[in-house]
Amino acid sequence: MPLATTRRAGLVDQVIGQLRDAIGQGDWAVGERIPTEAALAETLGVGRNTVREAVRALAHSGLLEVRQGDGTYVRATSEVSGAIRRLCGSELREVLQVRRSLEVEGARLAATERTEEELARLTELLAERDRAQQEKNHEEFVRTDTEFHTYVVHCGHNGLLSELYRGLSEAISASVAATSHDTLEEKVEIGHGGLLAAIADRDPARAVAEASGFLELLLLREESESPRR
Known part of the structure; x- marks a missing residue:
């Protein structure tokens, strides 16, 4: 674990910084329990109270979750992620609603701002995603579909x-x-060729329609399967 002995000034802030970096670099995965206060204190060369304050601060920002009697677990990889996770909770409907807000604007911007190199990369990512769908490789489909959408936003x-x-x-x-099983089993067709074409044609209105269309479909399916009580 790449943690170094800290200097004596601003110990809490230094420990916060080192723990934040370790989480961001993936030294501890989301859902993984981090070392105990005693182990961290020994590794960092600080007192347990210093470690406790740093952990408390990171828990407040959403990166860590302290479970009494069990330990401290990684909850998110960044403060932004932690804040959004607190806002959305675990409700799929809420996550899809937030995705719609971000992805629609991302698609609109991508249609006007993308470069030729980025368009080529988007084309590659969509081909990987569609190949995983044809092969019914769920893990690979989740990875490539997520990467495709992330890169669309990047292109904006x-x-x-x-x-x-x-x-x-x-x-x-x-x-x-959570939403890809029916797609892989071809019970519902959710493709992104239209979105890629709109971005390639630099047509923001079409890109918005494509991005919002499939998310609206997912939301309608989720609401029909999990109606509000």
């Missing part, structure tokens, strides 16, 4: 929008996994 060249979307990456992957 809006840094804040991209950061917000990347912060939602765990929830996006989960929503893809």
Whole structure:
């Protein structure tokens, strides 16, 4: 674990920074329990109270979750992700609603701002996604579908929008996994060729219609299967 002994000034902030970096770099995966306070204190060369304050701060920002009597677990990979996860919770409907807000604007921007190199990469990603769908490879489909949508937003060249979307990456992957079984079994057709074509043609209105269309379909399916009580 790449944690170094800290300097004596601003110990809590230094520990927060090192733990944040370790989480962001994937040293501990989302859902994984981090080392105990005693182990972290020994590794970092600080007191347990310092570690406790740092963990408390990271739990407040949404990166960690302290489970009394069980330990501390990674909840998200960034403060943005943690904030969004607190906002959305685990409700699939809410995740899809947030995705619609971000992806529709991302598609609109991508249609006007994308470069030729980015269009080529989008084409590659969609081919990988469609191949995984044909092969009914669920894990690969979730990965490539998520990567395709993330790259569409990236092509819009809006840094804040991209950061917000990347912060939602765990929830996006989960929503893809939860909604893709019917797609893989060909019970429902959800393709993205139309979205790619609209972006290629630099047609923002069509890109918006394509991006909103499939998400509206997913929302309608989710609402019909899980009606509000």
